[in-house]
Amino acid sequence: MADSTSSILARCKSHCVNWREWEFNPIVIKELRQAVRSWAVTGMLMLFLTVLLITSLALLVGQSVRVNEDVQLGVSMFQAFVIILAGASMMFIPLYIGIRVAAERVESSHDLLYVSTLTPGRIIRGKLYCGAYMALLFFSACMPFMAFTNLMRGVDLPSVFFILLFLFLVVCAANQIAIFLACLPLSRPFKILLALGGLFLSFWLMGELIASASGMMGLGLGSMMASRNFWIAALTVLVAGLIVTGLFHVLSVALISPPSANRARLPRLYITIIWLLGGLLNVAWVIRVEDPTLIMVWTMATLIILIFALLVVISNADDLGKRVRRDIPANRLKRLLVFPYYNGAASGLVWVSGMAASTFIFAQLVLTFGGTWYPTHYGMRGADREEFTLCTATTIIYALAYALTARFIHRKFFPKRPPQIAGLLTILLISLVAIGPGIVLFFLNQLSWKSIDGLQLGNIFNIYSIHEPSQQWSHLYVAVGWLGLMLAINAGWFLKQWRNFQPLRSSASED
Amino acid sequence: MKVQVKNLRKEFGKTVAVDDISFSFDAGHIFGFVGPNGAGKTTTMRIISTIEEATQGDVLLNGISVCEEPELARRAVGYVPDTLPAHADITVHEYLDFYARAYGLRGKKRKQAVEAIEEFTNVAGIREKHLKALSKGMKQRVSLGRALVYDPDVLVLDEPAAGLDPRARVELRELLLLLAERKKAILISSHILTELTEICNGVVIIERGKILETGTIEDVIKKSKPRRIVAIRLLEGNYHQNPQLLKELLQTPFVENARDVANEIHFDLTGDESAACDILGGLIAKKYKIIEFRQTKANLEDIFMNVTKGGVQ
Numbered sequence: 001m002a003d004s005t006s007s008i009l010a011r012c013k014s015h016c017v018n019w020r021e022w023e024f025n026p027i028v029i030k031e032l033r034q035a036v037r038s039w040a041v042t043g044m045l046m047l048f049l050t051v052l053l054i055t056s057l058a059l060l061v062g063q064s065v066r067v068n069e070d071v072q073l074g075v076s077m078f079q080a081f082v083i084i085l086a087g088a089s090m091m092f093i094p095l096y097i098g099i100r101v102a103a104e105r106v107e108s109s110h111d112l113l114y115v116s117t118l119t120p121g122r123i124i125r126g127k128l129y130c131g132a133y134m135a136l137l138f139f140s141a142c143m144p145f146m147a148f149t150n151l152m153r154g155v156d157l158p159s160v161f162f163i164l165l166f167l168f169l170v171v172c173a174a175n176q177i178a179i180f181l182a183c184l185p186l187s188r189p190f191k192i193l194l195a196l197g198g199l200f201l202s203f204w205l206m207g208e209l210i211a212s213a214s215g216m217m218g219l220g221l222g223s224m225m226a227s228r229n230f231w232i233a234a235l236t237v238l239v240a241g242l243i244v245t246g247l248f249h250v251l252s253v254a255l256i257s258p259p260s261a262n263r264a265r266l267p268r269l270y271i272t273i274i275w276l277l278g279g280l281l282n283v284a285w286v287i288r289v290e291d292p293t294l295i296m297v298w299t300m301a302t303l304i305i306l307i308f309a310l311l312v313v314i315s316n317a318d319d320l321g322k323r324v325r326r327d328i329p330a331n332r333l334k335r336l337l338v339f340p341y342y343n344g345a346a347s348g349l350v351w352v353s354g355m356a357a358s359t360f361i362f363a364q365l366v367l368t369f370g371g372t373w374y375p376t377h378y379g380m381r382g383a384d385r386e387e388f389t390l391c392t393a394t395t396i397i398y399a400l401a402y403a404l405t406a407r408f409i410h411r412k413f414f415p416k417r418p419p420q421i422a423g424l425l426t427i428l429l430i431s432l433v434a435i436g437p438g439i440v441l442f443f444l445n446q447l448s449w450k451s452i453d454g455l456q457l458g459n460i461f462n463i464y465s466i467h468e469p470s471q472q473w474s475h476l477y478v479a480v481g482w483l484g485l486m487l488a489i490n491a492g493w494f495l496k497q498w499r500n501f502q503p504l505r506s507s508a509s510e511d
Numbered sequence: 512m513k514v515q516v517k518n519l520r521k522e523f524g525k526t527v528a529v530d531d532i533s534f535s536f537d538a539g540h541i542f543g544f545v546g547p548n549g550a551g552k553t554t555t556m557r558i559i560s561t562i563e564e565a566t567q568g569d570v571l572l573n574g575i576s577v578c579e580e581p582e583l584a585r586r587a588v589g590y591v592p593d594t595l596p597a598h599a600d601i602t603v604h605e606y607l608d609f610y611a612r613a614y615g616l617r618g619k620k621r622k623q624a625v626e627a628i629e630e631f632t633n634v635a636g637i638r639e640k641h642l643k644a645l646s647k648g649m650k651q652r653v654s655l656g657r658a659l660v661y662d663p664d665v666l667v668l669d670e671p672a673a674g675l676d677p678r679a680r681v682e683l684r685e686l687l688l689l690l691a692e693r694k695k696a697i698l699i700s701s702h703i704l705t706e707l708t709e710i711c712n713g714v715v716i717i718e719r720g721k722i723l724e725t726g727t728i729e730d731v732i733k734k735s736k737p738r739r740i741v742a743i744r745l746l747e748g749n750y751h752q753n754p755q756l757l758k759e760l761l762q763t764p765f766v767e768n769a770r771d772v773a774n775e776i777h778f779d780l781t782g783d784e785s786a787a788c789d790i791l792g793g794l795i796a797k798k799y800k801i802i803e804f805r806q807t808k809a810n811l812e813d814i815f816m817n818v819t820k821g822g823v824q
């Protein structure tokens with residue numbers, strides 16, 4: 001860690017000393033040149049301008065025909081422009097950027113872009129900047145029209161800036177998500193499906209945004225800006241957006257890093273840090289509102305992220321390349337500390353379990369002490385707390401048990417196949433246990449609500465549909481027993497991974 | 512600059528594309544890399560160029576390991592793939608300029624480097640053309656230019672002559688010789704073996720991921736001696752002596768597989784040239800009217816045909 005900070009410092013220093021030689025990220029230059037030549041971008045820009053022009057003309061003509069003057073003409077024009085701008089920039093730019101990245105990734109077996117001396121981080125950042133510049137292009141093309149609306153009544157400048165800035169940030173976030181989807185190692189049909197899904201998502205998001213923006217404008221955004229709560233809310237949304245975008249950024253960088261690099265470190269570190277900050281923030285919130293049950297927000301968010309992370313982690317390969325092993329610390333204690341942040345399924349499992357255990361313990365501490373400190377506001381009954389505790393604990397333990405089972409099956413039956421099979425197997429097993437009995441009952445003509453609501457040990461979703469504490473406890477016992485069994489079966493594999501986690505030199509001298 | 516390939520192995524699932532290959536070559540040398548389709552040439556070259564990662568073994572570029580420090584090794588090696596990726600909406604000049612930037616060339620230096628490379632590879636005339644609109648030969652030049660623009664010490668070319676017209680081939684050969692003069696270590700794979708004979712200092716012949724022959728061209732030719740073929744023709748009208756000659760030859764040392772081929776006797780010589788001399792002397796002493804005694808000179812093509820077995824995995 002100290003090494004990386006000092007290297008960052010050194011880099012900053014050299015940046016400052018060589019500011020005169022500073023140049024744009026090469027990717028940005030290349031992408032912008034390509035965008036300028038691309039008929040897609042030119043055509044879209046033309047279309048955009050035409051639509052803007054026609055809309056403003058139509059609105060103005062409509063106005064002059066009408067007898068009584070529309071006092072809100074400025075607002076309605078502005079809204080129309082925002083809708084057009086949002087449509088053009090939120091649909092087109094992420095799509096364009098995503099397709100360009102995907103095209104380069106498809107050719108990646110040949111493409112030398114990814115083996116130049118550009119770092120993966122720089123490549124992703126370059127693509128992101130390019131998207132931002134394109135968004136700026138569209139925004140500035142829209143500017144004259146927007147300025148025009150300002151001449152009319154009903155629109156105040158701060159609101160305009162606020163809405164545009166917000167829209168711009170959303171476009172950048174959408175670009176990052178598009179880049180992430182394009183980097184996923186999937187075949188073309190899947191990527192097309194993803195692109196369609198992404199388009200629908202951004203369509204929906206756009207609708208929401210426009211609705212809330214016009215709602216706010218209707219309420220008088222300018223006057224709202226004076227209140228403190230408005231800024232707190234805006235800041236919260238901004239921070240949450242940044243965190244999510246950052247996660248996608250980190251994941252994209254990891255995806256385009258070569259397999260031999262320590263790809264796991266950045267995402268795991270990032271998630272650990274936001275987990276920590278999120279926990280602290282949540283506690284601050286708990287103290288402010290004096291309601292300890294709010295810690296559930298952080299706990300549930302962590303649980304969801306960890307289950308996704310578990311699916312990824314279980315699909316990691318075991319063997320560490322020379323390149324990764326080169327910077328494993330020799331000191332045993334240090335090695336133990338950094339182990340969760342190195343490639344591999346075993347280390348990943350340690351990381352996920354560590355995070356889950358810390359979250360669980362921390363949440364319990366907050367609930368216990370919070371209950372004594374803020375007894376008047378403590379909104380949770382004892383039974384609710386028990387249910388919450390049982391559900392979260394059982395879910396993660398089940399998830400771990402399923403993942404270990406899948407890994408075991410992969411190791412025993414398909415050792416030559418890629419480890420991604422383990423991730424797929426986990427999902428398959430979970431869904432099989434969840435819907436398998438239902439299907440069997442259906443064919444036996446015995447399917448009823450009762451059978452779905454009843455206790456189904458091993459079914460991860462069943463925990464949330466039963467409310468009987470004794471049944472929940474039995475779920476927990478089964479989960480713990482199963483996890484224990486899986487740990488015992490996988491212990492040899494796990495120890496081997498730990499033993500292999502050695503710096504390069506010492507093992508070389510052993511040979 | 513010394514390039515050492517050490518016990519390289521690469522598996523794709525169950526296929527072993529490269530199986531324990533070792534060889535090395537130096538600055539100023541052009542090294543030929545020969546093998547039938549699917550032998551593992553491209554795979555080896557991609558590993559040397561840090562594009563692919565080896566399952567086992569290593570490649571050292573002046574001591575820098577491509578497994579351990581690919582970022583560092585990458586600066587030292589320029590790879591010319593057999594096809595140029597088709598980037599949309601970018602011109603030749605912009606493409607070269609991008610790679611110069613990507614490898615950290617700045618300002619004036621970059622401008623000069625790109626222009627020099629455009630001159631050198633003779634693409635200055637087409638620098639404003641779109642990459643997608645280029646012909647095969649032009650693409651090959653741009654690809655070479657791309658690999659040279661950051662002035663690497665090692666150059667790895669994957670079948671650069673494929674699809675070029677004869678003039679372009681000669682030009683390419685001259686370019687390569689010039690680059691070798693500039694102390695670059697060059698590895699070149701090709702199916703057109705006769706071309707390599709003229710410019711290569713050494714060759715490696717591989718098949719199914721395994722090395723069959725390696726060394727300088729002369730070495731390899733010498734090593735393939737057992738397969739050297741000698742043809743004997745008797746004076747016209749003396750063909751009736753052929754069966755007798757065949758029998759005679761079969762008892763002579765260093766002779767194998769003597770056979771009658773259209774009024775000529777061919778045999779595989781397992782010894783060196785002085786052995787051939789002795790055989791000829793012996794035959795003349797026995798009053799055979801020999802009018803022709805010639806050795807078919809082995810070139811890389813023959814060696815290639817002899818050494819490889821044509822197996823495809």
Ligand SMILES: Nc1ncnc2c1ncn2[C@@H]1O[C@H](COP(=O)(O)OP(=O)(O)OP(=O)(O)O)[C@@H](O)[C@H]1O
Pocket residue numbers: 523526527528546547548549550551552553554555824
């Ligand atoms: N990405 C890959 N995935 C799976 N197998 C591969 C891959 N790349 C190469 N192979 C296999 O590795 C072996 C060697 O391939 P390679 O491309 O290195 O041969 P080559 O000597 O370059 O052949 P050619 O003369 O046809 O170019 C082949 O059997 C090929 O099928």
Ligand SMILES: [Mg+2]
Pocket residue numbers: 552553554593669
């Ligand atoms: Mg090839």
